[in-house]
Amino acid sequence: MRVGTEQINLLCRSNSSVIMLNDAGEPFFDGALGDQISLADEQKGLVHWVIANKKSAGRFSDTLPQQPLMYLPLISSGIVRAVLVIKLADNARLDLAQRTLLESFTALMTLVLEKDELLRISREARMKEDTQKLQSALLDNLSHELKTPLTIIAGYLDALLLYHEWPKDALELLEESRLASLRLTNSVDAVLDLTKLDTGNFKPNYALCDVKDVVSEAVKQAVIGSNVNRVKVECPQEPLAVQVDFYMLTQALKNMINNALTHGPAQGDVDVKVNSLNQKVLINIIDQGGGIPKDVLAKIFDKFYRGSQTKKGGLGLGLSISKRFIELNNGTVEAANLSPQGFMMSVVLPVIDKEEKL
Amino acid sequence: MSKGLVLVIDDEPQIQKLFRVILTHAGYDMISAGTGKEGLSELVYKKPNAVLLDMGLPDMEGSEVLLRIREISDVAVIMVSVRGQEEVKVQCLENGADDYVTKPFSAVELTARLQAVLRRKTTPGIVDEVFENAGLRLEFNTRAATLHGQPLKLTAIEYGLLTLFIKNAGRVLTMRQILRDVWATDNDEKLNSVRVYLNHLRQKIEADPAQPKRIVNEPGIGYRFNLL
Numbered sequence: 001m002r003v004g005t006e007q008i009n010l011l012c013r014s015n016s017s018v019i020m021l022n023d024a025g026e027p028f029f030d031g032a033l034g035d036q037i038s039l040a041d042e043q044k045g046l047v048h049w050v051i052a053n054k055k056s057a058g059r060f061s062d063t064l065p066q067q068p069l070m071y072l073p074l075i076s077s078g079i080v081r082a083v084l085v086i087k088l089a090d091n092a093r094l095d096l097a098q099r100t101l102l103e104s105f106t107a108l109m110t111l112v113l114e115k116d117e118l119l120r121i122s123r124e125a126r127m128k129e130d131t132q133k134l135q136s137a138l139l140d141n142l143s144h145e146l147k148t149p150l151t152i153i154a155g156y157l158d159a160l161l162l163y164h165e166w167p168k169d170a171l172e173l174l175e176e177s178r179l180a181s182l183r184l185t186n187s188v189d190a191v192l193d194l195t196k197l198d199t200g201n202f203k204p205n206y207a208l209c210d211v212k213d214v215v216s217e218a219v220k221q222a223v224i225g226s227n228v229n230r231v232k233v234e235c236p237q238e239p240l241a242v243q244v245d246f247y248m249l250t251q252a253l254k255n256m257i258n259n260a261l262t263h264g265p266a267q268g269d270v271d272v273k274v275n276s277l278n279q280k281v282l283i284n285i286i287d288q289g290g291g292i293p294k295d296v297l298a299k300i301f302d303k304f305y306r307g308s309q310t311k312k313g314g315l316g317l318g319l320s321i322s323k324r325f326i327e328l329n330n331g332t333v334e335a336a337n338l339s340p341q342g343f344m345m346s347v348v349l350p351v352i353d354k355e356e357k358l
Numbered sequence: 359m360s361k362g363l364v365l366v367i368d369d370e371p372q373i374q375k376l377f378r379v380i381l382t383h384a385g386y387d388m389i390s391a392g393t394g395k396e397g398l399s400e401l402v403y404k405k406p407n408a409v410l411l412d413m414g415l416p417d418m419e420g421s422e423v424l425l426r427i428r429e430i431s432d433v434a435v436i437m438v439s440v441r442g443q444e445e446v447k448v449q450c451l452e453n454g455a456d457d458y459v460t461k462p463f464s465a466v467e468l469t470a471r472l473q474a475v476l477r478r479k480t481t482p483g484i485v486d487e488v489f490e491n492a493g494l495r496l497e498f499n500t501r502a503a504t505l506h507g508q509p510l511k512l513t514a515i516e517y518g519l520l521t522l523f524i525k526n527a528g529r530v531l532t533m534r535q536i537l538r539d540v541w542a543t544d545n546d547e548k549l550n551s552v553r554v555y556l557n558h559l560r561q562k563i564e565a566d567p568a569q570p571k572r573i574v575n576e577p578g579i580g581y582r583f584n585l586l
Contacts, residue, residue, distance in 0.1 A: 144414060147440050148370055151462040155376040158465050163383050185462055205445050208533070208549045209578065217577035239557055241550045246578030247444050352550065 001082075004109045005034030008086060011101055012094065016086040018074075018109070019047060027051065027083060037069070037087050046071055051080045060094060072106055076114040084109070135199045139192065146188050154181040182224050186258075190317045193251065194303070197324050204245040204328050208352060211240040211274055211281050218253035219272065222261065230261060235274045240281050241352040248325040249349075252333075253283065255318035256345050260287035263343065276351060283347040291337035300335055361385040362407035362476055367397035367423065368438065369416050377410060377468075384469040392416075394423040401431060408434040408476055411455075413446065421450050428454040434475040438463075444578050448532050451579065456529045458579075477585060478528035489524050492586035494563055494572070496524065505563060515540060516559045523573060523583035532580040556581065 005016045017034035019027045027047050029039065039047070046064065050057050050071045057063040057071045070086040084106060088094075094102070157178040160166075166174060196202040212235045219231050242249075253272075260270040264287030271286040292300065299305045301323040304316040326333045331349040338344050364386045366377045374390045381388045389404055391397035394415045401409065409427065413420035420437060427435060437450050437458040447458050456475040459468055489496040493506040501517060503510040512520065518540040522531070536552050537543060560567045574582050 140414075143440060147461055148373065152370075152372045152376060154462040155373075155380070155465070159376070159379045159383075162465050163379070181462070207578070208546075208553075210553055210575075213575050213577050216575075239550075239553045241553065245444075250577065 001033040001109065001112070004105060004112070005084075008084075008102065008105055009035070011098060011105070012086065012088055013092065014086050014088045016084060019083045019085060021051065021080065021082060025051065025080075032085075035087075037085055039085070043067075043069065047083050047085070050083050054078075054080055059088065060099075074106060074110040074113055076110050076117075081110065081113040081117065132199075132201065136201045139196060139199070139201055142195075143192055146192070147185075150181060150185050150188065154178065154185065157181060179224065189251070190255075190321060193321050193325075194317055197321070202248075202328070204248060206243050206245055206329075208241050209244055209246050209249070211235075211242055211283070211349070214242075214244070214246060214249050215253060215272060215274060215283065217246075218250045218257060221250065222254045222257040230267065231257060231270045231272060233272045233274075236276060240274070240276050242281060242329075242349050243352050244329040244331075244349065245325075249329055252322040252325040253285070253347070255322045256285045256333075256347075259318055260285050260289075260343070260345070263287060264289040279351050281349050281351050283349075284344055285346075286338070286342055286344045288342050290341070291343040292335075294337070297335055297337070301333065359385075360387045363387045363389065363404065364408045364410060364472070365397065365400055365404065365406035366390045366410045367392075367394065367415065367420075368410070368412040369393065370412075373412075380465045380468055381472075383465075384472075386472070394418040394420075394426070397423060398426055398430075401427060401433065406433060408436065408472060410436050410438055410459075410472075413437060413439045413443065413450075421446060421453065424450055424453055424455055434478070436471060436475060448534075448579055451530055451532050452535055457582075458530070474528035474582075474584065476528075478526070491527075496520065510562055512559075512562065515555050516562070519555060519559055520563070523581075527583045527585050530576045530580055530582045536580065 001018045005018060008014065008016045015035040015037055017032040017037050019029060019032045022028050027044070029044060029047075046057050046067065046069075049063070050073050054073055054075055055061075055063065056073060058067040059065055059070045061070070068087065068090070070084075070088065072084040072086070073080045074082045074084060157174060161171075161174055161178065193202070215233060215235065219233060223231055257270060257272065264270055268288040271284070273284045273286070275282045275284075296305075301319050303320040305320070323333050326347055326349075329349065331347055333345065333347050335343070335345045361384070364377075364381055366374055366381075366388060368374055368377070368390070369392045371392075374392075378388050378390075389400055389406065391400045394417050397409070397411070397415075400406070411420050411423055411427075415423065420439075424435060424437070427433065435455045437447065437455045438461065439447055439458055440461050450458065456478070457471050459471060487498045489498070495504045496502075498521070503512055503517070503520070519536070522536065522539050533549050533552055534544070534546075537545075537548055541548055541551070556573060557567075560570050560573055564570045564572055571586060572584055574584060576582055
């Protein structure tokens with residue numbers, strides 16, 4: 001750029017400077033390249049005008065030709081990249097040859113700017129890609145390192161319970177341990193999912209699914225141990241096709257059902273009701289618990305939020321993961337207290353055309 | 359008597375031991391390999407009836423080992439994966455894997471799946487051009503189908519679906535595999551038709567279509583036809 005301004009100065013016997021634009025498209029006056037031409041406020045205003053209108057202004061132009069300075073926009077791909085300001089001697093005139101040369105110079109300078117910009121973009125993209133690859137490899141490794149011992153613990157406990165006779169007290173301990181290993185698996189899944197979400201390593205893999213399949217899988221995963229008969233599912237007969245990432249939506253619903261099982265009355269039912277209306281599918285998860293105070297209703301989907309009356313463990317991650325998974329699948333989720341009793345979480349997802357012609 | 363020889367390809371000794379405990383109790387013999395390469399040579403020399411193949415091995419990806427296996431053998435292959443690898447699972451099933459289990463798996467689940475795929479490999483699916491299982495009967499020459507002696511009216515697509523499932527009993531078929539075989543298209547927009555027609559078929563051949571026992575859903579992956 002500096003070379004460019006020097007050449008222009010030689011050509012036109014002028015002083016000139018290039019005012020670059022920052023990422024937000026604002027002129028960066030203090031960092032002008034070439035000669036330092038101090039601009040008054042109204043002259044700065046003219047630079048803004050040039051950027052906004054993508055036209056030259058000042059001397060030898062249609063806009064405010066009485067101004068002493070020339071303001072030329074350097075435009076590439078329809079975007080103003082910089083503004084070239086030229087200060088000519090008062091009595092200077094530009095002949096045709098000089099004008100043509102000036103135009104060529106500005107075109108060249110624009111090309112240089114464009115090349116710099118492209119280089120910068122591709123360098124950033126490559127860096128981002130490298131970081132993502134590294135993160136993704138680290139996460140895969142972490143997942144493997146956490147899941148392998150868990151598989152061994154859960155599997156050995158399973159084998160001990162299945163293939164051996166135990167006295168009653170030992171049996172109880174083994175069963176408790178097996179349930180704990182399953183709970184730990186769930187927590188590990190939650191932490192891994194959240195880490196993947198936070199680092200942008202979770203790309204949804206959309207596929208057509210029947211909502212019913214997703215719901216029944218979520219219920220299957222949510223009920224372990226003593227909760228088997230507590231979840232009641234109501235679904236319409238016909239298939240309801242949604243375009244979602246099966247894993248994400250299953251996890252989302254599973255967490256919400258788990259939440260309802262935990263916060264509802266100890267042996268109370270949890271209802272999962274699926275309905276379709278106006279090209280949308282509505283999934284309601286209802287427990288018979290006391291609900292939650294109004295002022296924290298909005299907070300339950302926040303990361304690490306745990307209710308003040310929360311009885312047992314829990315990381316406070318489940319519902320925040322649910323919300324993010326559902327939103328990644330173009331859905332919405334809300335929570336509301338029911339009167340006189342109960343608490344409901346509702347998921348809304350767009351439905352894909354049901355019956356298509358063959 | 360042994361129910362069959364199972365080759366486990368997994369690099370974790372403790373996971374191998376877990377498989378050994380489960381498989382031995384279920385009546386199988388087991389051999390193991392710690393790398394893909396070793397697994398392939400065991401496959402050639404020992405000719406196992408089934409392979410349990412881990413998705414991540416030190417020398418190559420499980421999916422790559424699967425492709426190499428399919429170049430030389432029709433052996434039953436069950437992939438062992440961790441959760442959330444749905445795309446890879448689907449890819450492996452389309453490349454010829456018979457089924458998959460997800461870590462951590464239960465002993466019951468593993469042996470049930472193993473039994474299902476081995477059953478497919480050992481019973482010749484179609485004897486005398488007639489298929490018969492738990493009251494469902496299909497004559498391939500005449501295309502006549504009956505359920506508990508009652509004639510079944512099947513449309514061409516339903517018949518196509520049913521024969522595809524029968525030929526692959528015990529095996530997980532992805533939505534795309536079904537689409538390609540019955541509709542002869544790769545057009546993803548038709549995927550929902552598969553679901554609609556499967557539902558029609560279920561209405562006709564399941565005792566309780568709301569709780570299907572023959573055509574069961576493999577969540578997020580596809581469907582499996584079970585012999586009852």
